Amino acid sequence: MDESIVIIPEHENGTLSATTRDLVAAARHFQADSSRKIRAIVLGDDVESPARQLAGECGLTVTAVHVPHLTTYNGEVYRQVLETVLADCRPDFVLIPHSSRGQDFAPGLAVRLEAACITGVERIGKAEGRWVFSRSIYGGKFEADVSSSTAMTVLTISPGAFPGEDSSPAASGRVEFITLAGSPERTRSLGVRQRPSGGTDLSAARVIVAAGRGVGEPENLELIERFADLFPRSAVAGSRIVCDAGWLDYDCQVGVTGATVSPDLYVACGISGAVQHIGGMRGAGFVVAINTDPGAAIFNSADVGIVEDLTTFIPRLIEVYKDSREI
Amino acid sequence: MTMNILVCVKQVLDPEAAVAIDRDARWVASGPETAYRMNRYDEFAVEAAVQLQENDTRITVDVITVGPERSDAVLRRAMGMGADHGIHVTTDFEGPLDPRVTAAAVASVARDRSCGLILAGVMSEDAMQGLVGPMAAECLGWPCATSVMEMDVAGDRSAVAVEREMEGGRRDVLSIRLPAVITVQSGINTPRYPSLSNMLRANRQPLDILSADGLGLPTPLQAVTQVRRPEKSRAGLILGGSPEEKAQQLLGMFLERSFLG
Numbered sequence A: 001m002d003e004s005i006v007i008i009p010e011h012e013n014g015t016l017s018a019t020t021r022d023l024v025a026a027a028r029h030f031q032a033d034s035s036r037k038i039r040a041i042v043l044g045d046d047v048e049s050p051a052r053q054l055a056g057e058c059g060l061t062v063t064a065v066h067v068p069h070l071t072t073y074n075g076e077v078y079r080q081v082l083e084t085v086l087a088d089c090r091p092d093f094v095l096i097p098h099s100s101r102g103q104d105f106a107p108g109l110a111v112r113l114e115a116a117c118i119t120g121v122e123r124i125g126k127a128e129g130r131w132v133f134s135r136s137i138y139g140g141k142f143e144a145d146v147s148s149s150t151a152m153t154v155l156t157i158s159p160g161a162f163p164g165e166d167s168s169p170a171a172s173g174r175v176e177f178i179t180l181a182g183s184p185e186r187t188r189s190l191g192v193r194q195r196p197s198g199g200t201d202l203s204a205a206r207v208i209v210a211a212g213r214g215v216g217e218p219e220n221l222e223l224i225e226r227f228a229d230l231f232p233r234s235a236v237a238g239s240r241i242v243c244d245a246g247w248l249d250y251d252c253q254v255g256v257t258g259a260t261v262s263p264d265l266y267v268a269c270g271i272s273g274a275v276q277h278i279g280g281m282r283g284a285g286f287v288v289a290i291n292t293d294p295g296a297a298i299f300n301s302a303d304v305g306i307v308e309d310l311t312t313f314i315p316r317l318i319e320v321y322k323d324s325r326e327i
Numbered sequence B: 001m002t003m004n005i006l007v008c009v010k011q012v013l014d015p016e017a018a019v020a021i022d023r024d025a026r027w028v029a030s031g032p033e034t035a036y037r038m039n040r041y042d043e044f045a046v047e048a049a050v051q052l053q054e055n056d057t058r059i060t061v062d063v064i065t066v067g068p069e070r071s072d073a074v075l076r077r078a079m080g081m082g083a084d085h086g087i088h089v090t091t092d093f094e095g096p097l098d099p100r101v102t103a104a105a106v107a108s109v110a111r112d113r114s115c116g117l118i119l120a121g122v123m124s125e126d127a128m129q130g131l132v133g134p135m136a137a138e139c140l141g142w143p144c145a146t147s148v149m150e151m152d153v154a155g156d157r158s159a160v161a162v163e164r165e166m167e168g169g170r171r172d173v174l175s176i177r178l179p180a181v182i183t184v185q186s187g188i189n190t191p192r193y194p195s196l197s198n199m200l201r202a203n204r205q206p207l208d209i210l211s212a213d214g215l216g217l218p219t220p221l222q223a224v225t226q227v228r229r230p231e232k233s234r235a236g237l238i239l240g241g242s243p244e245e246k247a248q249q250l251l252g253m254f255l256e257r258s259f260l261g
Helices: A019-031 A048-058 A075-089 A100-112 A218-228 A240-244 A275-281 A297-301 A310-326 B040-055 B069-081 B099-112 B132-140 B196-204 B243-256
Strands: A005-007 A038-044 A061-066 A093-097 A116-127 A130-137 A142-148 A153-157 A175-179 A187-194 A207-211 A234-238 A265-269 A286-290 A304-306 B003-008 B011-013 B036-038 B059-067 B085-090 B117-121 B144-153 B159-165 B170-177 B180-184 B208-211 B222-228
Touching: A005 A019, A019 A038, A019 A048, A019 A093, A019 A116, A019 A153, A038 A048, A038 A075, A048 A061, A048 A175, A061 A075, A075 A100, A075 A187, A093 A100, A100 A116, A100 A153, A100 B099, A100 B132, A100 B144, A100 B159, A116 A142, A116 B099, A116 B222, A130 B222, A207 A218, A218 A234, A218 A265, A218 A310, A234 A240, A275 A297, A286 A297, A286 A310, A286 B243, A304 B243, A310 B243, B003 B040, B003 B099, B003 B132, B011 B069, B036 B040, B036 B069, B040 B059, B040 B069, B040 B117, B040 B180, B059 B069, B059 B099, B069 B085, B069 B196, B085 B099, B099 B132, B117 B132, B132 B144, B132 B180, B144 B170, B159 B180, B170 B180
Parallel strands: A005 A038, A005 A093, A038 A061, A061 A175, A093 A153, A116 A153, A207 A234, A207 A265, A265 A286, A286 A304, B003 B059, B003 B117, B059 B085, B085 B208, B117 B180, B144 B180
Antiparallel strands: A116 A130, A130 A142, A142 B222, A187 B170, B011 B036, B144 B159, B159 B170
C-alpha cells in the first residue's frame, strides 16, 4: 500500500457518519504539497455499503474489513483489528473522528502502534517544514500548536472544524475486502441505549436563549426564561454544566454530546464557550454572548458580545424593551 | 474481596483565571496570583471511588498525581474527600507533560500496587486531550471505557457494567472485565466538598513521593510548539456604553432582524 494518509470513518446501520466529510477535508490538507494518497478503512460485520459510498462519493481507495459479529462498536476489537491493518500499511497519519467512540479507541491504538496521539485537531498547517496541528486548550480560551516526533501519528479530527466541499470525484475508488477475526475477551458490548426524552425539541425553535455556569444559581434560570419569552418560537437551553447540575433536563443541552442546533438567533448567557459547546451551536444564524469575563472564548464565536453580569443585565434589557413598547 | 482503586488527579490553572500566554508563547502563563485547583472532571472520579469505598470497607482508594511540587495540593484535596493514600510522582517541569509519559507513570504505580481499577476524569480542563486514562490502560494491557455516565462494580469484583456517553443522548452499554480503566464524565455524581476537619487531617497525612526520573519513563512523542489566542470565527463586536445603552443597541439589532414578535 502506498497511501500515507489513512482515515477511519464512523458508520452505523450502513450509513457513514457526518464526520466523514471532516476527515476527508482534513486528509486533503496533507496533499497540498505532495501527491500523498488517502486510504479509508472501515470495519464491522457489515461494511459493504459504507465502503461503496466512500469509493463512489469520495473517490478513495477503501479497505473494507469484515469483522464477523462486530455489529456495534467495541473498543477492544477496534484496537485489535486496526493495529493489525495499520501495522501492515504503516501510514504517516491516521485520522479518526473526535467523537465519543473515536476518543475511546484512538489513544490505545496509538500506544499499540508507538504513535503519538493528538486529539481534537481543528487546523492542520506547516511550520519550519513540520506538520503542526492546532487544537483548543483551556476551554477554547487558547489554541496550541502540537507537533509529533514519531513515524506515525494518530489524529482525532474535531467535528465541524474542516468544512468539506461537495465535489464529485473524477473516478470511483477501489474497494478491497478483507476478513479479520476480532474477539472481545474482556469487553462485552450490550448495545446502545437511548436516554429517555423529556420531550424538549430544540430543533423547532427560531430563537434559543442558553444558560451556562454564569447563571450562578438555579433561581436565575427564571431570568433566562423571561428573556426567552420576549421572542416568539423561542426555547431555553443550557451548557453541559447546567444540565449536569440538574437545573435543566439533558434534552436542553447544546453541545457535541447534546443537541446540535441552528436557530436564527442564539443568545449565550454566562457560557464560557468551550469547544464542546461551540460544536453544538456553530450553525446558528446570529450569535449574541453575555459574559462577565472579557476573555471568555464565547466572544470569539459570537457576532455581538456584551461584557456584563447577566443577572443585572437581563432584567435591565427586559425593562428597556417593555418601556419601548409602552411609548 | 479487597480491591485497590487508583484515581488519577491533575492540578490545573483555573481556566477562568488563565489570562496570559507565557513569554515564549509556549504555554499559558502562571504567576504568583494565579489560582491552581483540581481538574473538575477528576473530582467526579474521586467521588465515584469514595462512594464505592463507603459501601464496602474492603476497598481502598489511592490517588495519584504527576506534576511539579505544588500539585500535592490536589492529592490533599482528594484525601479530604475520602481517599486513603496520596502518591505524588514529582516532575521538575512547568508546562504540559507528554500524555504518553504520564500514562506510563500511572501504569507503573498501578502495577506496583496491584490495582484492580483505575478511575480518571474524561479529560483535563487545561490540555483537554483525554489521553492519559486510555493510554495507561493500553500500557497495562487492560480494557478501558471512556466518558462513563453510569458504573456498577460487580460484588465479586470480576467486572464492571458501564454506560458510555455518546452523541445525541445515546449511551453505549458495556460490561468490562476487571482490572480496567474507566474515565468518568461530569454529571456521573455530585462531588462532595471536603469538610475543614477532613482537610486538616488530610494535610497531616504523609504522601508517597516518587521521582518521575526513577520510573524509567518513555521519551515524549509530542510537543506543544506554540500557544496563541484563537482567531475569531465571528465578528465578536463588543458593545460599549452603559448597561442601558448596551441593552438599547442589542434590542435595536433584534428588531432589525425581526427576532422580536
